[in-house]
Amino acid sequence: MNKKTVRDIEVSGKKVLIRVDFNVPMQDGEITDENRIVEALPTIKYIVDNGGRAILFSHLGRVASAEDKKDATLAPVAKRLQELLQKEVKFVPETRGQVLEEAIANLKDGEILMFENTRFEDIEGKKESKNNPELGKYWASLGDVFVNDAFGTAHRAHASNAGIAANIKETVAGFLLEKEIKFIGGAVSNPKRPFVAILGGAKVSDKIEVISNLLNVADKVIIGGGMAYTFLKAQGFEVGTSLCEIEKLDLAKELLEKADGKIVLPVDFRFTKKFENEPASHVGPITDIKADEMSLDIGPKSVELFAEILATAKTVVWNGPMGVFEMSNYAHGTIGVCEAIANLKSATTIVGGGDSAAAAIQFGYASKFTHISTGGGASLEYLEGKLLPGIEIVANK
CATH class of the missing domain: 3.40.50.1260 (Phosphoglycerate kinase, N-terminal domain)
Structure with missing residues (x-):
């Protein structure tokens, strides 16, 4: 694989934006299959163990109206992630704004923050799904480096992957994305x-x-x-x-x-x-x-x-x-x-x-x-x- 991974960059003391794929099946507010969360753990652990400030974000389902928001919050996912990591995950129920910015500014080395479902930005004008340039630039401004570990959305150019990458110094792969490239890409190419x-x-x-x-x-x-x-x-x-x-x-x-x-x-x-x-x-x-x-x-x-x-x-x-x-x-x-x-x-x-x-x-x-x-x-x-x-x-x- 000729792609850079999180191993190839310095994360200590840096705000590391991590696009994860926590689009997990839910029933009555409970996660019914946590495989995607479990698969993201190695990347998150590596970053916090090496002194990075992990800023996680994901989409969850399709959000077309304000009514959809109550069943699409990432709060239960953040709670389960905290249990799996046995480490605090600060959850910010916002996708932009002062509350989110202050929470990120207050992060210390080795700490983890997750912000709300990126698809909440789709309610007006599909800003996330249509890769709105302003949104990608804004999210990029929240971090120093970008780690893409969300293979589940790799076939889509959204603000939370392509949009951020276009506005940040360097984008690297997390360990899950690295595995997907190695196995599926390798099966097709060699x-x-x-x-x-x-x-x-x-x-x-x-x-x-x-x-x-x-x-x-x-x-x-x-x-x-x-x-x-x-x-x-x-x-x-x-x-x-x-x-x-x-x-x-x-x-x-x-x-x-x-x-x-x-x-x-x-x-x-x-x-x-x-x-x-x-x-x-x-x-x-x-x-x-x-x-x-x-x-x-x-x-x-x-x-x-x-x-x-x-x-x-x-x-x-x-x-x-x-x-x-x-x-x-x-x-x-x-x-x-x-x-x-x-x-x-x-x-x-x-x-x-x-x-x-x-x-x-x-x-x-x-x-x-x-x-x-x-x-x-x-x-x-x-x-x-x-x-x-x-x-x-x-x-x-």
């Missing part, structure tokens, strides 16, 4: 082979560019989830009432032709008549589907086939579930694939954020993967081979 990509999820249209790019760099591209039915339909199979993008059939045919055998599709499925968590009525090849049935998961022979392909892999990237894993009767495929990847002994195994990351954590396999990405959309765009604004702003070594 993978150990064989390189196997597994793509799931609902729609081909969501992952056209990912599939196309991975066909250029991967040795095999396994496709499951709702996407598989569009490819099967493109091959002439009937798919009943399964999710299928009819308008993408020609595209699926083109991708299959381009793949020249690299694309691997499921060979059996779990069929049912209703989108409900009831046991499958039967399991078999796609030719067994009835006109009024749908498939909500891949079957055991597909898991076995995918596991055989994975067994020889040296690099694996997984993005997207194999079925409706939120329903226990249709989580078998996702669990099976997750288990097959987790049990690989000598491969670099990467989960590309989103539902895949949630599944790996939910099913207890998180510790067995080399890297679980904290970015959903950012991971996808990185796998597409795109340049991400949040990475491009980081200074080169």
Whole structure:
């Protein structure tokens, strides 16, 4: 990696602006998955242990009106961060102004401050999301150096990343961003082979560019989830009432032709008549589907086939579930694939954020993967081979 990290700068005695990604799921004011907070801890600890004055900020959800603010405050996150660090985190419920400026001015070396949800600036004119120049300049004025550690927003040029970087002397990567560049960027640019990509999820249209790019760099591209039915339909199979993008059939045919055998599709499925968590009525090849049935998961022979392909892999990237894993009767495929990847002994195994990351954590396999990405959309765009604004702003070594 040729990007500068926080190791490459002096932080002692400096006000260090740190863009973290604390956009965590919340329910009734409680955090339901704190993985993104935990992943940010090494960078925060490094800065305060080396005498920096840590100024943290993040977005949380989408904030379109003043009514949204009460459910989008970062106060619960600051509280949980304080518990994890076992160190005081001063929370300022403002995004700008005298109260925030005075709190920052009063910070001492090794102390931590977090200010309020950056998206509160979106209520009038989307100043954060539209990278308002005045806002980026203002936030930059609050610190001496900028550490970007928010991979989850790296695919967006916002005031809290690109805007600050344009108005401050130097921008470097935190340890989490460094990891994302190393693992996901490395998988796309220089993978150990064989390189196997597994793509799931609902729609081909969501992952056209990912599939196309991975066909250029991967040795095999396994496709499951709702996407598989569009490819099967493109091959002439009937798919009943399964999710299928009819308008993408020609595209699926083109991708299959381009793949020249690299694309691997499921060979059996779990069929049912209703989108409900009831046991499958039967399991078999796609030719067994009835006109009024749908498939909500891949079957055991597909898991076995995918596991055989994975067994020889040296690099694996997984993005997207194999079925409706939120329903226990249709989580078998996702669990099976997750288990097959987790049990690989000598491969670099990467989960590309989103539902895949949630599944790996939910099913207890998180510790067995080399890297679980904290970015959903950012991971996808990185796998597409795109340049991400949040990475491009980081200074080169």
